[in-house]
Amino acid sequence: MPRTIFDDAYYQRFYNEDPVHTEQKVAQLATAVDSLCAWWDIPVQSVLDIGAGPGMWRDWYHVHRPHVKVQSIDISEHACKTFGHELLDITAWHPKKSVDLVICHSVLQYLSNAGVSAAIKNISLSCHGVLYIEVPTTSDLEHVVDRKATDLEIHHRTGAWYRKLLSANFQQIGAGLWLSRRARVPLYELEHASK
Ligand SMILES: C[S@@+](CC[C@H](N)C(=O)[O-])C[C@H]1O[C@@H](n2cnc3c(N)ncnc32)[C@H](O)[C@@H]1O
Numbered sequence: 001m002p003r004t005i006f007d008d009a010y011y012q013r014f015y016n017e018d019p020v021h022t023e024q025k026v027a028q029l030a031t032a033v034d035s036l037c038a039w040w041d042i043p044v045q046s047v048l049d050i051g052a053g054p055g056m057w058r059d060w061y062h063v064h065r066p067h068v069k070v071q072s073i074d075i076s077e078h079a080c081k082t083f084g085h086e087l088l089d090i091t092a093w094h095p096k097k098s099v100d101l102v103i104c105h106s107v108l109q110y111l112s113n114a115g116v117s118a119a120i121k122n123i124s125l126s127c128h129g130v131l132y133i134e135v136p137t138t139s140d141l142e143h144v145v146d147r148k149a150t151d152l153e154i155h156h157r158t159g160a161w162y163r164k165l166l167s168a169n170f171q172q173i174g175a176g177l178w179l180s181r182r183a184r185v186p187l188y189e190l191e192h193a194s195k
Contacts, residue, residue, distance in 0.1 A: 006053075006076035010151075015054050020149045021106070026056040033132050034065065036177065037101060040185050042129040044068055046099035050090045050123070051075070051107030055083040071095065091115045094122035098182075100129040108135040108162070109154035116157075117165060124169035124180070131170055131178040135162060167194065 014020050037044045045068060049057045052072035061070045073088040074080050080087045090104075091111060102123055108116050123131060136145050137159040141152070163172065170178035172193040179185060179192070 007078050011054060011079065014151055018149050021056065023056050027060050030057055030060040033177065037130050042100055042183065042185065044101045047101045047103065048095060048099045048126050050102065050104045052083065052085045053079055055085065057103045057105065090122055091118040094125040098126055098128040102127040102131045104131065104133045106134050120165045127180050128182045129180055132176050133178060134176050137162065
């Protein structure tokens with residue numbers, strides 16, 4: 001069963017001792033995602049970082065794109081106090097105004113099936129541009145993830161299971177990127193992964 005306590009020990013273990021994502025790796029990813037959004041003519045002016053944890057995406061935007069409005073949220077009181085996020089649960093909340101870029105990096109694996117379903121509905125309402133999502137699937141857990149560095153107390157679900165929920169409101173591009181069906185962006189056929 002997934003652990004539900006996102007406390008100091010959790011962040012020390014997974015972000016300090018043997019980090020699963022470093023600031024440098026997140027900086028590479030954020031640079032690429034932000035640049036691809038610009039390539040698709042979705043200049044990023046507003047960002048929602050869901051389950052922001054140590055806040056590496058938020059910090060990258062503050063340093064490199066200080067004009068961008070970033071809202072970072074987390075369900076952990078500890079993370080909110082320590083790293084400066086708003087205490088909000090994505091299964092029960094979405095912003096009043098949708099944003100250009102939503103980040104949901106390594107969060108959905110902690111939610112129940114019903115929780116993921118509710119979260120993806122709220123993510124859809126939050127995003128009129130691009131969604132970046134990373135969540136380990138059953139196959140990733142067997143073949144890809146570094147089992148020593150990754151929290152394994154999570155829900156195991158297939159990629160097809162997540163894809164079905166996401167596809168209702170997003171078109172899969174690839175590399176963790178999904179385009180809101182509200183965005184009027186004509187992608188080339190081989191630029192995306194699905195209809
Ligand atoms: C593995 S950490 C990911 C942190 C950050 N996104 C990253 O990749 O560096 C998972 C985070 O999701 C948060 N979280 C879990 N369930 C959540 C929910 N329902 N709503 C908002 N945040 C949640 C946890 O508190 C934790 O900070």
